[in-house]
Amino acid sequence: MAQSGNETPVPRRDTYTPESLLAVAVEVFNERGYDGTSMEHLSRAAGISKSSIYHHVRGKEELLHRAVSRALDGLFGILEEPGASSGRAVERLEQVTRRTAEVLMAELPYVTLLLRVRGNTETERLAMERRREFDQRVTDLLEAAAAEGDLRVDVDLRLATRLLFGMINSIVEWYRPEAGGAAGGEQVADAVVRLAFDGLRR
Amino acid sequence: MAQSGNETPVPRRDTYTPESLLAVAVEVFNERGYDGTSMEHLSRAAGISKSSIYHHVRGKEELLHRAVSRALDGLFGILEEPGASSGRAVERLEQVTRRTAEVLMAELPYVTLLLRVRGNTETERLAMERRREFDQRVTDLLEAAAAEGDLRVDVDLRLATRLLFGMINSIVEWYRPEAGGAAGGEQVADAVVRLAFDGLRR
DNA sequence: GTCTATACCGTGATAGAC
């Protein structure tokens, strides 16, 4: 993500960085819920003591903050990608839909946590606000596509955006990258685009 | 819901019953998350002391149990309704889709809580299991509809079921009955069925 | 049916040795 410059030439072996600790913490947060996770749970999962965790991060909420920020950066990155700003709106919308599903799967644990945040702390409220901002950008895209006459007219646009995101976001409830089985990431993204734009019916 | 027979002729005025206390508790659970809610929070919301709550229920988890049971009873009720067992499968599926959305909105706080349960306690694990059972019943319906040739063949059925439920369930994230505005329950249910079966595209 | 007072434990976080 950030530049891996020429300092610290090779990742160290054993000791934790805030980043590697984050990966562990986010897994636990997603299993037990953020509020349901104690520092004791985290310390056991990381294999170090509670107080060692405080050497790397200021506390539980900093871990949450880092996690949701990473997810949000991934999502907003989609809007900067080439192709997100030219061409027919419905095609841009289709591309954003596919990329959102892909980013969600690529950054699965981080986005999962983001989507479950309820607004109890300042960190959570900030995350919710940025998320709404992203949603709004996509709503704008739907409006543009509707103005170009490419969307059905019998469904409210805000409602459609919400249901579209509902479908995409629900991927976090069951997608697990290791189990390639009947659900590789490509296949999932394809299915989302097909169902969202053309529906279930033959 | 239950019979309002001739005993207890009129609901009492002021004092709490387990049922009326439940309504308050579920609201708070949904705002703060179950784990994020303390008995102190509940007591403030109910306007009685912590210990008074224990007069009505055994503890926090009993409130959770009552809430998710109510949600699950509503959902399984759909499968018993007339029309859910005869006729073309794709039409039964459409009907179940609409009814699921409707029940979700009618029992909004209870279903919301059900959908957010993560499996930390025995109550939660039981709820998750019954929920999976419901999902399976709907997957069966998709299989039947596919066998009758009414569904598109380029999307995996389990995947389609999950995305369908993802769309329906996401209603709890934003639907609020009081704000009739652009989103009456009828309109939402219609939109879900249209998008799920025929897609966004004109 | 509600209250105040309290038991008892797990929580997030810190101090200071190694």
Added chain:
DNA sequence: GTCTATCACGGTATAGAC
């Protein structure tokens, strides 16, 4: 960078008066 020991606090739940 990690540990053990400890702190103050808030958590669920109970006892017993009114």
